[in-house]
Amino acid sequence: MSDDEHRLNEADRLAILDRMARLVSERLYDPNLNGVDWRAAVEEARDGIAKADDSAEFERRVNELLKVLKVSHLGFFHERGRNATGKQTIGVTFMEDKTLDPPRWVFEDVHELGPAARAGIQRGWTLIAATDDEAIPPMQPAFRFDASNSVEALDRELRPRSVVIEVPKPKNHAKPFAEFPPVSARRLDGGTALLKVSHFPGVVGIDVANAISVAIRELNPERLIIDLRGNTGGGLGCIRLMSLLVPDRRPIGYSLTRKAFGQQVNPERLPRFNRIPGNRLECLPLFPRFALRDKSVLLETEGLGNQRFHGAVAILVNQHSASATEMVAAFASETKSAILAGTKTPGRVTGAKSFALLHGYHCAIPVAAYRTWAGTNLEGVGVSPDIHSPVDATALRSGRDGAVTVAEELIRTRCGNPMVIE
16 A cells, blocks of 8 residues: 555644544553653654654554553554554564574464465575565564565575465454464374464454364364464453363453453452353343443353363463463463463453544554453563473474474373362
8 A cells, every 4th residue: 555545744643643642541441551651752752753754654653652651452553554464464473583694584383274374384484575575683574464475485494485475355454364264273192182273363252262162072182282372362262272271160360441450349240251152143142241331351261071181281382472372371370270381471461442543543552451360460471381492493494393292291291190270
């Protein structure tokens, strides 16, 4: 999309800034704005934003302003979304390889059913250029929705490859994300299954929850590895995973909106969400309970009963495993229902809503904070794994997945000595 498609003058840019600044003040979950003098920050950035005649520079400056609040899921974007991250568009995450000259991005997580994987890209490939732009860290590579994205890369043997990745048009312009099947599963050796969940699409998460249950029912594993690496979160479908970790119905954690944040709220008195509907028709009774009132809510597991694999579960996480994924990791850690392996999660755990501004621009604002049932605030903190299993570019290029091997060994040795599910 060219700049001419929504060319703004200085007055337009200031009007957008003022509307966004007011919405952040009024809607951010923390009425104290994380201790930041927001008005002063806006005024300091005002002149530079007003004079940013190039749309890309305008968006960059506004997003730099938002960073002063130091909260996740806060962002400024245009609904036409010229470019977006690899997570949003092609189903990948990257890690930096500083051993190359110049440094390059290496594909770290390549979701099995995503656009990049369908185009043939593999974990451990090295990105050289995306959509004709050379990709050199720290600048994040960008990809286009509703377009054919040309990618120049090196495969695991460092041989040049040219790939075209088809990225569909996002169904939701307010929260653009290339939709692809989020669940894949397969049998490993010795009664172990590997369940990979790449994201949790949908607010209620009916489809992803059903897909998880189908995969578990078909594989019926004795031991289970849940791979949440590169899973950047989403909606309430994550509850199905947590419900499979414990037999009974029990509290997971709770979200607090601006109205409840900072107050001495008794989470026991919050409305309880403890069952993912089997279909959309079953969602109708939820509307008056949750849609027409304050959105603070207590989350509980569904009480799915005993599972064959209880006591022999490992969950893989990394620095890209965010949001709803961190809720799963924290629940597993607090209940000791699974062993966590990988690297520390990023601590990006807020619930955001997109607000329309002017001229097609939107601002995503976190409107709810999350606490685990033990009262832990994960925002900016993350979840540390029980077993630290880092990965580097050399390991990625080997084609071996060391974290899965570690997880297999861990749960195999645990089978005779099950974990205590508290």
